[in-house]
Amino acid sequence: MTQHARTTPPSPVGKPIRDDAEAIRVTTGLLPRLAAGAARRDAERLLPHDEIRQISEAGLFALTVPAALGGADVCVVTLTEVFRLLSVADPNLGQIPNSHYVFLEALRLGGTPEQQQRFYGEVLAGARYANAQTERGGRTITDDVTTLTPDGAGRYRLNGEKFYATGSLFADRLLVRAVLPQRRPDGRADKSVAFIPADAPGVRIEDDWDALGQRTTGSGTVRLDNVLVPVADVIPYSPIFDRPTTYGSFAQVLHAAIDAGIARAALNAAKEQVARARPWFEAGGERAVDDPLLVQTAGEAEIAVRGAEALLVRAAELIDLARTAPDAANTAEASIATAVAKVAAARAAVDASSILFELAGTRSVLNSLNLSRFWRDGRTHTLHDPVRWKVQHIGRWLLDDVAPPRHGQI
Incomplete structure (x- = not known):
């Protein structure tokens, strides 16, 4: 255990990102560099200071600064896709900005105009924020003594x-x-x-x-x-939770994006590894991909991951819609859609990162390849909040029109 000493100074932002299309374009351009060292960073626990600096200097920590204050103010659909793409490259890099954006949303909903101008201004200048919210001593995650x-x-x-x-x-x-x-x-x-x-x-x-x-x-x-x-x-x-808002669904859809990114990254790795795998002798083919049972497994996994990706977009669309004029009905719809996306993405992350080994064969368990990181990342991140309760909210909404609770503790 070491005490933190700053090694990632505030990063001056280059040319500010202007709109949603540019946000996706900039993110996509960074991905090869961010992904290149992901396996080694995980294996040796090398903190991604350089990668965070690159993300910050590209303007990807300032995407939701309001337009009136000089920001791009991208929509939730775009921000969610940025998180998913970062998580395909490295789920750690996808999660690090999560609380930064969630609490900027708290600033939007609860800050005074003066606070908004000051803190959003810091972010435009390159500042990065992080959460310090959860405690271990309380009976539940909602209990704070700080x-x-x-x-x-x-x-x-x-x-x-x-x-x-x-x-x-x-x-x-x-x-x-x-x-x-x-x-x-x-x-x-x-x-x-x-x-x-x-x-x-x-x-x-x-x-x-x-x-x-x-x-x-x-x-x-x-x-x-x-x-x-x-x-x-x-x-x-x-007071944020005294009225209908999309605060909770906004926070949760970003987590779902991380899980969807893990799922896609696992299938990308599976595709790369299966090209090197030997065919099973009973399949009768020259290559592993000639095995119809392997093809079936891959197809089922792709369906699950694409389903999670589509549900993620739908949830983000409904959050964008509700944010324009939030009321009890549209914020509840956004929350349910987000719960559906969260469950689907969590399942896809864990399942795809396990199926990876079935597709890639025995060689895939070599520590030198570090393919276990996808499952370990997926299993760790999907424990963030229990999807079993998302399923409960969805079922109660369907059967009895019970709106999901408003909470922002996670």
Whole structure:
């Protein structure tokens, strides 16, 4: 375990991305470089500082900055495709910007005009944000004990400990979810998000992430000891969920995009490896791909992955539609579509990354090839939130018109 020392400085953005088409074009152009070292980075746990710098300098951390503030303000369909493409190259690189964009959405929904102008301006200038929201000590993932305590005029003191702080090793600011001393009228904790510099006094970021997969996301521990936070750097969080919004579905569709990217990457690897595989003697062909049973397996896997990709686009379309004028009906539709996409993508990621070995044959288990990383990444990331509850929400919606809950804890 090591304490974080900044090795990825803020990256000046080159020519800003202007629109959705340019966002896809720029992302696609980066993919060969990002994918080239993915297997080695996973095997040796080499943190992708250079790759994050490339992504940042290309403007891909500033895609949702509002047009009125000088940004491209791309649609959710485009942003989702960017995440999917990055995850095809390396799922770690797909996950690192996730919380950056989710909390920029919280800024859009809950920040004052002054806060929006300042923080979106930082992002346009190349700043990267990361989350510090989840804790390990509570009964459930929704329980927070990290506190913002008033400390004189115009500031708070922030104390607590966070885990799964994805992207924190590459961030300029940490966006910390914390509870305020007062309770809400219904008795629930009143939560806010503090935008703090990653190198502020009292902040310690530890590189202690020790996971089966997604090994280079920088998802370690953040310790906060009497960190001084100006009131102007805190935005309300709990009120976001008092009204219909697409905040939850927006966060979840990006996770679904990561899973869909893993699934596609696994099939890409399978196609490459099967060309080197020997045919099974009972199949009677000269090549492995002449085996009709192997072809059947590949076809079924492709159907599942394409289905997940299509459902991902549909969910993003419905989120875009609901964002224009959110109400109870259209935000619920967007949430259900996102749940469907999340389940399909999670299943596709785990299944395709397992089928990879069946298609590629015995040679594929050699450690030198590191093909297990697709399954390890898929299995790790799909535990992020249980799809069994997505299925419950979908079923209740179908049978009894029960809208899914509003929550943004994950």
